[in-house]
Each structure stands twice: as C-alpha cells, then as structure tokens.
Amino acid sequence: MELKMKNLTKRYGDKAAVDRLNVSLTKGVYGLLGANGAGKTTWMRLICGVQKPTSGKILFNGRSIETLGEKYREQIGYLPQHFPYYPNFSALEYMLYIGALKGMEEKESERKSRELLEAVGLAKQSRKKIRTFSGGMKQRLGIAQAMLNEPRILVLDEPTAGLDPKERVRFRNLISAFSKDCIVILSTHIVSDVEFIAEKIIMMKSGKILHYGNPREITAEIQGKVWECAVPAREAEIYAERFNVSNLRNMDGRRTILRMVSEEKPFEGAVPAEPNLEDLYLYYFKGGNER
Structure with a gap:
C-alpha cells in the first residue's frame, strides 16, 4: 500500500499553502509537526479529497485519487480539528449516522460502532446526548467515527486536543494497534504524542517538508x-x-x-x-x- 505525492501544490492567491511536495507514505504512523500556518491542515485536506490541488497529484497504489473517486474516499478515515456533530444525537446514533454516510451495512455498522465506543471509553455513555459531553469526550467520539469504516488511510488533525494524560495514553495505544494495517497521518502540537507512536516524523515549514525520517535521524541536526x-x-x-x-x-x-x-x-x-x-x-x- 502506497500513498504518493507528486509535486503536490495548493495555492491561495500568491501564497503556497502546500508547495511542490514529493513524498511517499506506506503502512505505519507518521507524525506531522509544524507551526500554525505551515500547511499541515491544507495537506491533510488534500489527502482526504476535501480540497483539490492547484497542481500536482496524489496517487494511491499508483492511481490518481481523482480517478479513483468514491473508491478512494471509502478508504479514508478523517478527524478534522473541529469535527462536526449533532448535539441532540446520542453517541451511538451519531456513529450509526456516520456508518450510513459511509455506506456501511446496518448490522456491521452497529457492531463496529459499539466496539469502537468501548475502545475509546464511551460505551457507558453511548445513549447520552452529545451536547452533554465534555470536550475530551467529544474528541474521543471524533476518533471513533474516523475509524468506523476500518480505513486504510487514517488522517487525524489535532486528535489529542482536550484529552487528559490518561486518555492520551489510551489513544496512543489504540492508534499503535490500528496502524499495523493502514497509513496513519497524525498532526499535533503535543510533540510527546508523536514521539511515542510515530515511526516517521514529517516536519513542515512554509508549505514544504523540512525534515522526514525517524526521530533519531531528524534530531541529529541539532546535536x-x-x-x-x-x-x-x-x-x-x-x-x-x-x-x-x-x-x-x-x-x-x-x-x-x-x-x-x-x-x-x-x-x-x-x-x-x-x-x-x-x-x-x-x-x-x-x-x-x-x-
């Protein structure tokens, strides 16, 4: 499995938010680091097909994601930095709703929803309205919905925001187990989160990749x-x-x-x-x- 960027560029007027990226990703966890405005979120939105590039291509197993269309989007799990939810839905209702949007069979959607709510520690709150949830609980629900369709590419934008240290450990363990069969791209300002679980670090600056490698390789620059x-x-x-x-x-x-x-x-x-x-x-x- 390979996700490949070829001269990937996204411009907003004169500013290149993503500037001619060339990188290839395979199975494993990639930690994405960079300051605000570095281009991380734009790049993740391009990968998820939420935005289209100004130029360049994204290839999944050698085929353009634009050509693959819906077949590619079925492989994606995405947690945006501020994910949308319906406050009057219960956690389980929301998961089933997402399952329907993703075209999952009803029984499989319910089975997987309950399994994931258990995994993120929300099984006992599965019937409660989302509007009653704390910020951390909402974030855990967001993580669960991103993993619902067992995606081959999981994109997480600031997934540990609002989680306490215990919840972050639970999240890291969950991602470590899940990443054996998929590509995980994890953006966060909490550097210790990616330091624990990411096999490769991608550091972005001004829309370009500044460093790419394992933690020991890229920290050698400041030895x-x-x-x-x-x-x-x-x-x-x-x-x-x-x-x-x-x-x-x-x-x-x-x-x-x-x-x-x-x-x-x-x-x-x-x-x-x-x-x-x-x-x-x-x-x-x-x-x-x-x-």
Whole structure:
C-alpha cells in the first residue's frame, strides 16, 4: 500500500499553502509537526479529497485519487480539528449516522460502532446526548467515527486536543494497534504524542517538508545545540526569557534544571544533552511561529 505525492501544490492567491511536495507514505504512523500556518491542515485536506490541488497529484497504489473517486474516499478515515456533530444525537446514533454516510451495512455498522465506543471509553455513555459531553469526550467520539469504516488511510488533525494524560495514553495505544494495517497521518502540537507512536516524523515549514525520517535521524541536526544547566530557582524565569528554553525541571525548591537550545554554549556550567523532538520543534518554531 502506497500513498504518493507528486509535486503536490495548493495555492491561495500568491501564497503556497502546500508547495511542490514529493513524498511517499506506506503502512505505519507518521507524525506531522509544524507551526500554525505551515500547511499541515491544507495537506491533510488534500489527502482526504476535501480540497483539490492547484497542481500536482496524489496517487494511491499508483492511481490518481481523482480517478479513483468514491473508491478512494471509502478508504479514508478523517478527524478534522473541529469535527462536526449533532448535539441532540446520542453517541451511538451519531456513529450509526456516520456508518450510513459511509455506506456501511446496518448490522456491521452497529457492531463496529459499539466496539469502537468501548475502545475509546464511551460505551457507558453511548445513549447520552452529545451536547452533554465534555470536550475530551467529544474528541474521543471524533476518533471513533474516523475509524468506523476500518480505513486504510487514517488522517487525524489535532486528535489529542482536550484529552487528559490518561486518555492520551489510551489513544496512543489504540492508534499503535490500528496502524499495523493502514497509513496513519497524525498532526499535533503535543510533540510527546508523536514521539511515542510515530515511526516517521514529517516536519513542515512554509508549505514544504523540512525534515522526514525517524526521530533519531531528524534530531541529529541539532546535536551539540541542546544544553542543560542547574540555576537558582528564583532566577529560572530570567534565564527562560533570555534563552531558548524547552523545559524547566524543579529539583529541590532551590535549584531548577533548564534545558535549552543554543547554537553555542549559553553560559558557564551548561553541559551538552541528547536532543529530542521537542528541542527540534522549539529550534524551528519558538513561540509557535516559523523560524
């Protein structure tokens, strides 16, 4: 199974939201990282056929997705960042409604709906109206509906937004199990989520792919640029304002361990540290803006 982009481009006037992407995806989990405006959501919408490219192609198993049409869309599971729902539907009613839209047979739709509601921890709330759900519960329902038709391509835009740490662990386990038979594209600002489950990381900037590879490969670029140092706790915020700090860890109430990204040794006492994805993200997108 292969999903291939060939010079994929989407323009809005003079701005290229997606700029001549060339990449091939096979089975597994791909973590998609980038600042706001990097082009992530536009790219996912192109993959799902929600938008059409200005130029270039998307091929699924060697055939254009435009040519495949409905046969391709049947292979897609999609959770947009703000997924639509009907507040007066119960969770089960909503799942059955989505199953009908996807052309599923009624008995199979109900069986799979109940199975997925159990998997995301909503089985006991399956008869409750969605309007009574918390933000996290709605997000779990969104994840369930995206997986309903057992898609071969699962596209998730900020799926862990609103989930507490326990729910995020449940989600990661679910995706890890599901990804054995499909392509999963997962966009999130919570870097640790993709660090745990993604085999490949795709980092986007200005509509282009900046990095593509496993976490160890792509963090090699900032080897020797990540530092740690203990400072007095009362001065930690001052250092955080002066330097590109990725993490603060309180030691004993008197000292704080700062982790920072710097081209050179930031000050005496700082020692080199092994870089991770959060460090790389901060290196390019400090404050959520492109570097």
